Amino acid sequence: MKLKDIAEAAGVSTATVSRVLNGKVNVRPEVREKVLEVVARTNYKPDRAAQRLRSRKSTYIGLIVADIQSPFFASVARAVEDVAQKNNYNVILCNTDENHDKERMYLEMMQNENAAGVILAPTLRLSENFALTKSYSLPIVVIDRQVQGHSVDMVLIDNRQAALELTRHILSQGYKRIAALFGNNSATGQQRQSGFKEALHEAEIPENDILIKNLPAKEHAAHKAVSELLELPDPPDAVITSNGLLGAGAFRAIRDKELAVPEKVAFASFDESAWTEMTRPAITVVEQPTYAIGQTACEMLIKRIIDPKRPIRKVVLDSKLIIRQSCGAGAV
Structure with missing residues (x-):
């Protein structure tokens, strides 16, 4: 039912119905009562989308x-x-x-x-x-x-500073051949990669294009990439991921290879979630607010x-x- 149908049933104009529905005071009590009676009887519901378009709100x-x-x-x-x-x-x-x-x-x-x-x-x-x-x-x-x-x-x-601090920590634990996974379609991934590379430069460790992966931020993509990295003749001794979805896929790949963490390969990621704290060993993370x-x-x-x-x-x-x-x- 439309506004004009309410108006016809109540014997008033659509403008009057609109004033009643919007709580305007310049309507006679008997007219208001008649309009509200028709509204209640027909279970009329105002078209909120149309109201927003008219009011620009x-x-x-x-x-x-x-x-x-x-x-x-x-x-x-x-x-x-x-x-x-x-x-x-x-x-x-x-x-x-x-x-x-x-x-x-x-x-x-x-x-x-x-x-x-x-x-x-x-x-x-x-x-x-x-x-x-x-x-x-x-x-x-x-x-x-x-x-x-x-x-x-x-x-x-x-993002740059957060990745810099995370990479510095891993380097401080003696790991040097660090693989890192970054989302390839966001400025965030680029900024975190910048922090990662800065930490390597500080430690005088050359960048290794084989170990730096830019890929879609999906679990399956990270699982595939880390599985392949761990099959290298000289595999990484640590893995960093730049977001939670990449982290989940990467850690699953490490588990699938039955490699002890951190004895065989260290692991860290951005994004705290339930699994990063509950798994054993618990995961080093950058927790974002x-x-x-x-x-x-x-x-x-x-x-x-x-x-x-x-x-x-x-x-x-x-x-x-x-x-x-x-x-x-x-x-x-």
Whole structure:
């Protein structure tokens, strides 16, 4: 049933019905009562989408990430939803799979559906050419992947520094032939690779292209890559992965080879999750403030929606190196 049907049944204009439904006071009591009686009898439900388009107001926020299966993005999404709900917003979740075409499709969808704003973990292509977003009149907050040279709110960690500290720790334990896996479609992977290489340079250990793998951030890709690395005539004595999905696949490959950790091969990763703490030996990780990233990003977006002219902010949150026995040091 449409608004005009309510108006016809009540014998009033559609404008009068609209005033009643919106709580306006300039309606006679007997007319209001008649309209509400028809609404109750017909179980009429207002078309909220049409109302948003007419008012140019929306209660929807888009969250566009690489892969919700990643423990990192799952925790971020939890925080975004918590903050959004407290502020009377709903969240639409989209996975890009690091595919720029899917990313563009979702941004266009958010624009067409008149979303209030978007929290975005951009693909590598968009990170390098963020000017592409200027065609969308959407408030945007970027998370996880830094974009250069553009005025946009961002919530990040220092990826280079985090990888530098992790690699320094592994080197300090005496490991020298370190394999490292990085996501190949994000600026985050590039920044973490930069920190890894800097630590090698400090220790005067030459980079080894055989041991550095840039690949899709998927468990199966990491499992295959590490399985092959461990079959080399001179295999790595340590493995680092730059995110949780790569970490799960890499560690499974080590287990499949029945290699003792850390005696035969050390292991460390980004992203704390239940399995990294519960397995034996427990895994050395860089713990990212995932909930704080999502919480801060959503709060910043809501402020941007309310006040589009507020100053641009870049928030860099601290990560934490948790040292455990998978690298030959620390408590289980």
